[in-house]
Amino acid sequence: MTAVTAPVPPMAAERVRALRRMKLIAGGLLLGAAVVFVVCRTVGDGAGVWGYVQAAAEASMVGGLADWFAVTALFRHPLRLPIPHTAIIPSKKDQIGEGLASFVQQYFLTSEILSERVTAARVPQRFGEWLAEPEHARRLADELALAVSGTASVLRDDVLRDSVAAFADxxxxxxxxxxxxxxxxxxxxxxxxxxxxxxxxxxxxxxxxxxxxxxxxxxxxxxxxxxxxxxxxxxxxxxxxxxxxxxxxxxxxxxxxxxxxxxxxxxxxxxxxxxxxxxxxxxxxxxxxxxxxxxxxxxxxxxxxxSMKKLLLDEAGDPESDLRRSAQSLTIRLGEVLRDDTSIAGKVNEALERLAGHVATNYADDLTAVISLTVSRWDTEETSRRLEIQVGRDLQFIRINGTVVGALAGLAIYTLTQLF
Structure with missing residues (x-):
């Protein structure tokens, strides 16, 4: 199957700059630990305070390097070396897509969850409140008029003329x-x-x-x-x-x-x-x-x-026509019914719940297959790069924490060895 570029939205320049900044910070801490270690080995004799500093710097380098390897291994081969179990995202891209699809199907596309979310969303009441606003009703009537005009303009008059005449006769x-x-x-x-x-x-x-x-x-x-x-x-x-x-x-x-x-x-x-x-x-x-x-x-x-088409286009094109006024008033009335009539809202909710359950029962596999199929078509390198831009900044904290925690752990271990 031909790989395609992952259809993710364009990354903001700020996100890219933040990732680079965090990489510089994490790399700077690791480099700083290495410099301290070299200074300790060069100047100090390993006794007294120099021993404590050297142990902390050495452990800090180990922790920073280990976490750099772990974070890098998610997206690519460290140092471009084909080390086993590295470049996890590119090599496991298809499995990740299948796992994501399975996760969505198991924990999101179920009848119980969808019904619960439909009820909690209060779709009829919220939709009714929106429709009951005169300005929204007017906009909807305008859109309906545009749709009617557009549809009528692309229809074949010769075919419809004969069809309407035959139907009426x-x-x-x-x-x-x-x-x-x-x-x-x-x-x-x-x-x-x-x-x-x-x-x-x-x-x-x-x-x-x-x-x-x-x-x-x-x-x-x-x-x-x-x-x-x-x-x-x-x-x-x-x-x-x-x-x-x-x-x-x-x-x-x-x-x-x-x-x-x-x-x-x-x-x-x-x-x-x-x-x-x-x-x-x-x-x-x-x-x-x-x-x-x-x-x-x-x-x-x-x-x-x-005659019908002319009347329809004239009515649709006139902002003050009976067609638009009727559409607006009917829209407001429908919104008021959905908003205020609990029995009607309950019936609409029941219908939506049944629809959601039907979709979850009969089409969950087809819907989640879109996820796995789409992920399988993504280009591996582009996918890794974009995922790294999305979450890489937070992952750099692992490197930073590894460098700092490593120094503290090395210092604690060296201190214990000196005491006992």
Whole structure:
């Protein structure tokens, strides 16, 4: 498998400088111990105070060198010598990745731990508090509008135009139009709107008759026999026209008129036939299909996607549009429900816990495999270098402590030998 550079973030220059500084300090202490040892061997005779100082310096060098070897052996071969059990991180990189994956799976990706953390996180309440803020809701609505605009702009209009038209046509042809019309007629009758419509129609008829009275009189003259005098035609027309106007006025003024009752009964009988009469239902469905086959309707369905897209883009692009305001208000309402309704929050928590348990049970191996696979693909030298930059500064304290503790231990041992 081809090794790749470990995908860690760029190291800060300060961290690198701190590592170098700590290495200089640790190396300086070791060098200082060596200088003291050389001075003691050169100037002193090993007796008295010189013996104590020399013993401390000698033990300090041993401790410093041993800990330098231990720290260096983690990342590389000391002095580039292939000493066994050195360069531990480069040689054990894959095993470290597998061990890390196993550790994560065993102690992090378990149903119990995930459920506990989901409950402690109070996800519904915290998410609800965030959504309930008007500013956050507005930002979310803006992002939604941008997403809608972006999605609509990359869709293929030719494909969607045909798909939307075919879908609308199919759904309309499958619609049980007769029962729907029956419910509509019932609702209109229950609300009394049919009588209001009848009243408006009758008033319009009265105005139409009055406006065209001369035309109707002319037609009566044309249809009347030639031997009938005009004055007879005038009286007959005036009487009939007056009776018609009076009848229409009576119907308009009387809410309980027989014509109104008959009109109501006819509509309700029509609604019942639309529900129960197969022949009536067939006629309505045939009319529906004929309407859908009309060229104007076909053209409207073909352009339905274009109209929808334009409306959607206009609404999404306008910061004050109903779409954005609705999205913002719904977001705030959702946040308030999640924040304040403990029963809803509890159900959401239960769903999240079940989801976490499902992931831990069925996908833990796949998730942790990402860790081991990723580590196995890292370049060994680059991995060692970056890990050393991350933790090397703290490891230099081991060298410092080894140098200091070694000096103290050597001094203590030499002192004991002198006393006993």
């Amino acid at each position: 199919k759904r309309l042809r499958a619609l049980d139009i007769a029962p729907l019309l029956a419910r509509l007629i019932d609702a209109v009758c229950d609300a009394g709107q049919h009588q209001a419509t009848l009243t408006t129609t009758l008033k319009g008829t009265l105005k139409f008759l009055e406006a065209n009275k001369a035309e109707f009189r002319k037609r009566v003259s044309q249809e009347s026999p030639e031997w009938v005098p005009d004055w007879v035609d005038d009286r007959v027309f005036a009487k009939g026209f007056s009776l018609l106007q009076s009848f229409l006025a009576d119907v308009i003024a009387d809410d309980g008129h027989a014509l109104r009752r008959g009109f109501d009964q006819q509509l309700r009988e029509l609604a019942e036939r639309l529900r129960t009469d197969p022949e009536q239902i067939r006629k309505v469905e045939l009319g529906r299909d004929q309407l859908l086959d009309h060229p104007s309707v076909r053209e409207y369905l073909a352009n339905l996607w274009d």
